[in-house]
Amino acid sequence: MNPLKRITINLPILLTALALAVAVWVLAVTTTDPVEKRNYSRPVELEVSGLNTNLIVTSELPEQVSLTLSAPSSIWTSELSNANVIRAFLDLSGLEAGNYTLPIDLQIDAQPVKVDNYSPKEVEVRLEQLYTKDLSITLVQPSSPAVGYEAGAPKLSTDTATVSGPSSQVEKVAEIRATLDISQAKEDIDRDLELLALDENGLPVDNVTISPEKVNVTMPISQRGGYRNVSVKVLTSGQIASGYRLTNISSNPLVVTVYSSDPELVNNLPGYIETQPLNLTDAQEDLQVSLPLAVPSGISVVGESTIKVTVSISPIQGSVTLTSLPVEIVDLLPDYNVTLSPDRVDVILSGPIPTLDQLSSSDVRVLINLSDYTEGVYQLEPLVELDVTGILVESKLPASIEVEIMPVVKPTAAP
Template structure:
């Protein structure tokens, strides 16, 4: 036996057996621990709801409370088949029960209901510090604040906001109600061109520093209407000019709309008697034309168009030199032209520049009037004829003739 214990092979076999036994023991323990963490229908599981709404049970007719958080953290432990539907449906309640407490500071426990007894529940925080105070209710007028009024489109004007209801009831502790300085709703009028009809807006409550106050508001929203107008006025339009036309041109007429409709606030429109165009530089005008001219709007006004069409009608003067004077009438009567000696005159044509620019010397005729004249020397009128719509004058206007 002693030899057996002293044998190296015996010691090696015993060591190997012990090692195998130890390995099997550790493996089994590990597997059991792992099996306990695998969520199956019959195993335990832990699930967490980070933000579970916290309810309040209180005599709300007489008291208000502060210090209660909106949410708490709830941890549920139990069989997977039990807690999974609880977490999914969240058909249980977490609350603080203040119904048996009076005014003052209290530390209360967060409770729950509608959770099966075989589920372990952990709530954080487990307790909370609250302050219970006497309830106070007071009516306040709702104000309307218009924001971005400076970005209201030009020409538009806002009416007086109409609020329904005009007052709301604020409910909180007396200390909080006494801090109330402003109860208002906001309307952003940036780029507003249409009236607002019964827009539902939330009521905001602030202290004198403009800090939000957490109070109960009844009702929480009000209906607001706001009339948006675009006042207008018809005023005379005056076309302004500067400079002078070239010497051969004359301004016959300026045609433009007699009136223009402008938009702006009523107080501004009431002071306006006319609207002018930007100046037209006549020195740059060379022919009759219709041009777009900018309107010089009085400050605070506008129109549907920023320009207006203005038609400039010009007359033009043109001299035709050496227009021949005939020495024979249509009936064959002849006469001698004594003056001018060359039997020619200069003719000035005056009329629309569009006509004058197309006028040729060949279009002009000089006619001698010999009615009631007899033989001898006479000074007679010279008539100049041409296309209709122009004025023709000769220089000289009279000539001297001799009738045989």
């Protein structure tokens, strides 16, 4: 038989065998590595490219693209698990200012992968001309320095700022403003102030950039003639109670501003002004009082002329030793006797001397609680109870007591 004719006769059989082999191979592959359709869990950020440097995107673009993919299980666990294997692009090359509907292109560096769906597939893009303009900086001062002080001329690190952004927004900017608050200022000012872009109504303009973002402002603050700051000196009289000590005297405010139409009177002050005397005779506790200032003639105090004074008084601490205090037994179980060795202790106490001076032995008890103990010999620490507050137990001598607990011996009945 002619070989060509033989091949022609057997060709259908060969093709059928090939198709069966391919089908068996596909079945084997899909059985061991099945194709899975999933939502891609890694974030795919939208990358914008090709934007003309003279343009700016003023429409809101999606930050990420979500995808549904089909791929063999092995691809999901290997290549698709890597970062940046899928990228999404928005190409703005060659575009001028205007409105566009543009597609989002995908790049997948893994095979075999089928994109079943992704969202969004296209976006609305608005491009505007990038515009800049220079404006003078307006410095606003909504406040004044402290009473008796005056502000000098401010000095800015730069007098102008550049505003850039979409032409539609930059055209709205009528003022670049910096606000300097000098309320209660008593010393020179050196601050960095944020710049704001405002429209003709004084409202902020969004989506514009200001360069520089901040301006440095310096301003001298000086005291006016006839004014002076002086410290407050609290005068006291009398002695606090015996056994107590004065720990602190403070005033609020610490410094006051005084004024005189004759600057010489103010300049001749010693740097402080006294209060009226505060009587501390036999005081035993903290005091809070208001005292008037002893203002010299021809001088006045700017603001409140009454000073709040706080006086701190504490008892002097000391110690005392009470000797041979009896040890008391508490909650001894029935049918038991107890022997203590020793049965008396010395107790050292500390606290305010006035309280210690009034302390007596009857105010102190030394106890041993035996509610949890039965027959045996124990070394137990006694407990000291005080009927007076503010006293600390420093030590007990001895620190522990030998306690021997024995059953009560009951007499044997005579036969």
